[in-house]
Amino acid sequence: MPFVTAQTLPASAPSTPVSGIPRTLRLCLKESRPAVLAAFQLRFLAGVALVPASTTVLGVRPALQATLCFVAWFCAVFYTYLYNGYMDYREDRVNESTRPIASLKLPRSTALTVARCAALAALVCAAGAGLGALLLCTALLLLGYGYSSPRTAWKNRTPAVMGVVFVSGLLTYSAGPVALGSSPASPALLLTAFAMSLWMALVGAVAKDFSDIEGDIASGRRTWAITLGERRARLLVAVGACAVGGGYTAGAAAWAPELLPVASVVLAGAVVLATVTLTGQGATRRSRRRLPYRCFMGTQHCAHLALLGQAVI
Template structure:
């Protein structure tokens, strides 16, 4: 969705290049599947301890099968993007980040700062690919404000709140996530403050620089209030349906902001 929304925003006036949209979207989807499958295969122990419902963690997909599928996705992502050198370079960078997040020798997921850096890079690369892949350079400031806000939302909010429900498995696996390293109380304070700062900053930037983004910004700020509220009122030792509320609010907000921008572009 991130790739497609920025692609459509960048080509809103000059006309959409359907081949580039489809091939770029497929390449980015395959790259994302690669990162997801690699992560799932490497996180089996943590996922099972945390009671995750992901296919590999719950035993529906064998880690070896997932790894083979991951590399097929990586190969497919590169092959589909061969028509554009800049997109190939971005795809390769994206695949590297996805691998480095989970696998040896990098294991960036083991430290909170490593997680944040990789997630920021994944977000930035996705929006850059959508912009470059469109072949147009329309609505540049609007795209920059939105992409910056949503990349920060991913890296500074999502990368931290996702750990709130996974303390047991992360600690057992030796990961120094934000909650393990900082303690749950301090991590939750960060998870209350950061969404509000990102949401408030986005709304301010939208009003000053790109008023067309006011609706997505308002939605993001509303979601930020929800993430902050759930972060303050849940605990990691509660049942998973409740302990995952901060992350679920983060995800719903992310989709809402992108769908709002998509509606603005298309209508």
């Protein structure tokens, strides 16, 4: 049987097929943490849902502006976490992360290009949503850049991380109402924005480090899990979670009774999170050390879905 001789492609032939573009975007999406992207979009929608009916601006234009702002927010958060994955390559390798950049499935240069395109798209969409939305989106992008950039590296210290996520939460809850032309000042919106932004700062910003201590030490970070020790950091997370859950519930009872079901979800999640956090000391498997952060993320997903479901009903 004669052999078939393979022909060599000419030098001008593309090295990546067109079908590689969807794959690249899928890997970029995975790198940017879909659970986090979903959490930010749920916060955005919660801000819209909590706009008082008496001040809601109706019409095609406000709806279009809110939609553009929603897309802009997605692109801005997508940029933030994709850029973070690009900058965290070395410590993610030490921590044996399975995300696409660390596992070498996604080239760093490609991720950076896509991240920059996402930032540009965020600004363009935000500009279409109005000046207020553009200013808020620009602030979010600057926070994302400052978090991971070597020039500022706010990611390296827990207090700075807490500040970044707290402000990003407040910006997110405000973005929808601002795009609609409404003031984000209703008691229910202010209470939810403050409580759930504290949930991000006091709980998520600390719990996320429990599974990455080795890589953080190797990269010179000074997180609380390192400077205070894991046991103290876990205690602070448990206390912070219960404080936010209890405070949100008490605030709802006093100023916004309609939020009591949502606050109850947060309080229940706080109790579960505190339990798994305090009992997880000394765990060796990364999945077990990651459990407090997953409880944090799951609680806020459930709380926002409950809030949106209540708004629809």
